[in-house]
Amino acid sequence: MENPFLAFQQYLSGVSGLDLESTKILTCLVVSFPASAIFKRLPDKNILLKNVYIVAVSAIFIAFILQIRSGFFILLFNSMFTYVITRYYRSPLMPWVNFIVLMLLMCMSHLKSQFQRLNPEKVDIDITGAQMVLVMKLTSYAWSYRDGILYKKDRNRFNRELNQFQKSRAILSQPSLLSYLGYSFFYGSIVTGPSFDFADYHRFILTDVFDDVPAEKRPGKQRKRKIPHSGKVALLKVVQGLFWAALMFVLRPRFPTEYEVTGEFRHEHSFLYRICYMWVVSFVFRLKYYAAWTISEASCIVAGLGYNGYDPVKKKMYWNRVQNIDPKAFETGQNVHDCLEAWNMNTNKWLKNFVYLRCCNIDRETGKPSRGVLPTFATFATSAFWHGTMPGYYMTFIAGAIIQTVGRVFRHNLRPMFISKDGSNVSTFKKFYDLVCWVVTQLSFGYIVGPFLFLTFKRSMLLWAGVYFWVHVGSFAVFFIFNGPYAKQVKVFFQNRALRSTALQEPDHGTEKTELEAEKSEKAKDDILTHSNQSLASLPTFDKQSELHDSVGVLDVDMESNIDRINEEFQEWKREATKGKKAQQLTNEEIEHLKEGLTKLQGDLNDYIGSLDTLSDSKKKKD
Known part of the structure; x- marks a missing residue:
């Protein structure tokens, strides 16, 4: 059977200069827009038809565009395993068993892809990207299903142990197989994401999420449809995505990644030039994610999945339900925490609510999770293992954890010198402090992202050695200063120079209170x-x-x-x-x-x- 998308992919590859793998992904993103336009015009109440349509479009993506028919069976096996284990395995360990099995299956795919790419002639797409998205969806589904069982059995424990986000995702009854497959194989997110929870999909497919849309905002002349128009919002996202893609094509040839591990880079340029070059390379690396995630979000917005409520006061609709990236917040972030909150946002939600908090012990009286080493380690290990098996991933995440700890030290000790805790007293040097924080944070990201690009241990170490391991050296120096033999004197020094809150300062009347x-x-x-x-x-x-x-x-x-x-x-x-x-x-x-x-x-x-x-x-x- 002749592939109807092959000619378009060849044309797109010739015009854009993209490799075959990137061309296939881009083709999926392009085709998803007309597919979403058709979907939102299907009858609102015909749930069966909508789920069949979603699965059919995803099958076309996998069989004809991505051409990974064997990968389809891997994704299907993952999905069916979760569906069966949640239905028949009633143990409290069910979510953990599901989590471990899915992560191991994904690890096998990562290893297969890793060995395949040792062959330079192997340029075809692999299944790991789609499987990574699916693992997030299926593990969150299992936990939400377990939460629904807990809700029906022990509501006091349900209220005490779960936060508001987790409660809102609880599944009280198992969906039909077709509805479940529609959730697992939603075409708008099957390749690049974003990931979302079954609760969001359930309310979307039933159109309950659109109940607050005013009648005059609903499309259709004779028969009003519930999914409102979203073309302008989606178009703006597409324009943004194309801008990031164009910027990537312009900058990538000018700042090649491989140049960072050459002798010329290490010996013929200053230290300042090298760390700034690494920062620019990390920015160029992020651009492809900005482009892919923004355009993918636009596709979900066209279908209606991105709808996030209507504000009757401002008469404004919000379309950020599945937002996965905030480029402005990341590039202007002044600390690691703020940057990570703006990067891969749905993955962060998944790690927080379905990994970190699930490993925490819950205080029976307060209902608050107790922090410890195990939840933090489990979250770090899951994030690194989820990305793959190459050493570069682990080097990046370990370095990221180090500079995040350094950021907390600075925020606790240095920041009070420029702004009081309640924000009522601000130093005139606060802007200078913010500028320094932004520069250090962005340059640090250029350093820690390096191994994520090179992946191998040898080349990653060569890269870091070329800039004298400056982030590691600086971080350990900070740890020594604030936790070493003179830690008490250092902390007292900064405490004495911290700004006091003007709201709590006593007015100077010259006399004591009576x-x-x-x-x-x-x-x-x-x-x-x-x-x-x-x-x-x-x-x-x-x-x-x-x-x-x-x-x-x-x-x-x-x-x-x-x-x-x-x-x-x-x-x-x-x-x-x-x-x-x-x-x-x-x-x-x-x-x-x-x-x-x-x-x-x-x-x-x-x-x-x-x-x-x-x-x-x-x-x-x-x-």
Whole structure:
């Protein structure tokens, strides 16, 4: 059978100069747009047709565009393994068994790809990229299914052990096989991602996620469709993606990666030139991900999967549900944490909610996870192992963990010299401090990303040796200064120079507070704390109102979000009041501010209780 996409791929490769693997991926991204345009015009209520269409388009991608028919069976086996084990293996260890098996299967694919690429004539695409995306989806599915079982068996434990994100992803009943395959093989993310949870797909395929779209915003003249227009938003994303791709084509020939391990690079250029060159190379390396992830997100937006709610006040729709990259935030990040939050965002969510927090011990009284060495190590090992088996991945992630720790040391000790903890007192040198942080962070990324590009241990060490291991040397110097024999004196030195909060500074009236004023101030503070404690005690629990959701396939937690929001704001008022109480310096203006805030929050609480009673009454009438 003649491949109808082969001529287009050859033409695209000739025009763009891309290799065959990149051309195939780009072809999938291009074809996904008309496929999504057709999908959103299918009948909203015909769930069977929509799932069949999704699986059919993905089959075309795999068989005719990517031409990895054997890879299709690998992906199918992974998917069916998770579907069967969640259905029939009722052990609490089910998510862990599923996780370990899927990771081992992916490791086998990584090793196969690694040995295949030793042959320079092997330029065809492999299955590892699609399998990496699928592993995130399937492991999160297994955990969400386990959370749904926990919800039905022990709601107190469910409420105590899971955060709001995990609760919102709980699956209360196993979906049909076709719906599950539609989730696993969604064509818009099968090659490059983004990954998303089954709860998002479930609400999307049922079109429940579009319930808040106003009637006038819905397309269709005679029969209104629920999925709103998103062409302009998607087009803007495509333009951004094409810009990153064009910039990559311009810069890549001018800054070749291989030049970093040549003798000319090491011996004929200054140290400053070398570390700046490495930073530019790392930026060029990121451009292909900016382009691919942004265009892939645009495809999901066209289909409607990217919809993330409507703001009736601003009359604005949000389309960032499956956003995977924020180039501006990464390139302007002043510390490692901020940069990583903007990079591969869905993978970060997966690592946090389905790896790190699942390894943490949960405090039975507070419900908060206890940090330790095991969760951190498990998250690091999972991230590196998920990427592959080459030494460069592990070298990059170890170096990344080191500079992230250094960043925390600086933030804890140096940052208070330029801005107080509450932000009320800012030094005139704060902008200079921010600039230095940005430069150091970006140059450090250029250093640690090097092994990710070269992958082999020998060439990675050669690269780092060419810049004297400056990040490692500097990091260990920081550890010695702040944790060595003079650590106490160093920390006291910085503490004495930290800026104090202007909000807690006593006005200079030339006299001390009278005992009567102090007594009144203390009483006011105690009243605020009593008020906030009583208000928090009156909050309805999640377990009380969760009975309304017994029949829902995927747990709906919009009402619980309101509880958490009110709870968090009350806790904020408590912290402010407690801080003032300890300092003995809470002003009358601050007392009134706290009272006003608590009154407003109490009003929100009353509104919530009223809506809860209405839902309860309606359920009783229905029963």
